[in-house]
Amino acid sequence: MGRRASLLAAVGATALLTVVGTLTGPAPQAAAAACGEGSYQAEAVLNGSTWTARRGGSTVYTGGDMRAAVQAAVNSLTSGRTAKERVVVRGSGSMSAGSRISLPSYTALDVCGTIDVTGSGSGDQAPVYSRGTFCVSESGGAVIDRVTLTNTGNNSVLIENCYNVNLAAQSGSITGGGELRLAARSEFPNNRDITVQNLTVTNSAIRESPCGENTTFRNITRVNSSQSIC
Secondary structure (H helix, E strand, O other): OOOOEEEEEOOOOEEEEEOOEEOOOOOOOOOOOOOOOOOOOEEEEEEOOEEEEEEOOEEEEEEOOHHHHHHHHHHOOOOOOOOOEEEEEEOOEEEEOOOOEEOOOOEEEEEEOOEEEEOOOOOOOOOEEOOOEEEEOOOEEEEEEEEEEEOOOOOOEEEEOOEEEEEEEEEEEEEOOOOEEEEOOOOOOOOEEEEEEEEEEEOOEEEEOOOOEOOEEEEEEEEOOEEEOO
């Protein structure tokens, strides 16, 4: 999902993210931190054609399946956790659009590479299935074709200090729960080249603050939902 795509599963929500095609990002900005740096609890690493998933000194998966490796790393995290734990993926690979990586609550996923989604999926399937859509801390280069979010806690979508993100390129809905929020922290570059489109937002809110650079909102249907954008 580009140079670095961070997805965080929040509490109390249902989310279905469907991505079609190769997710890649533009060249990283000079100020961007290296992908995968900092502390993490598990990782999935590609070496040649072999994926290895580890938690600490324990290997939880070895084989050629990227999806299985990432899921094994996620599954190795603390069960029933109430604080965020992080998985770093180092390498690029492919997975079927009819399969998915499931992220429980309090899970952050950093993909340092690309996920090439092949074929066509149907029903309740998606490459990344989580409890919210979060892009933070100079992440970017993602196209999410279809998104369904229901009754999230806090933000249903948080795009903060990100670049080149296209949300609901084909279709999407947000119902209840937290607002769709575009935000920025002062220590990182502002949002840039963000497109939010083809969404029906019901009993929620859309808010952009501060104003990003080249932000586009289009084809948004609001039902009992407020909007404050630039």
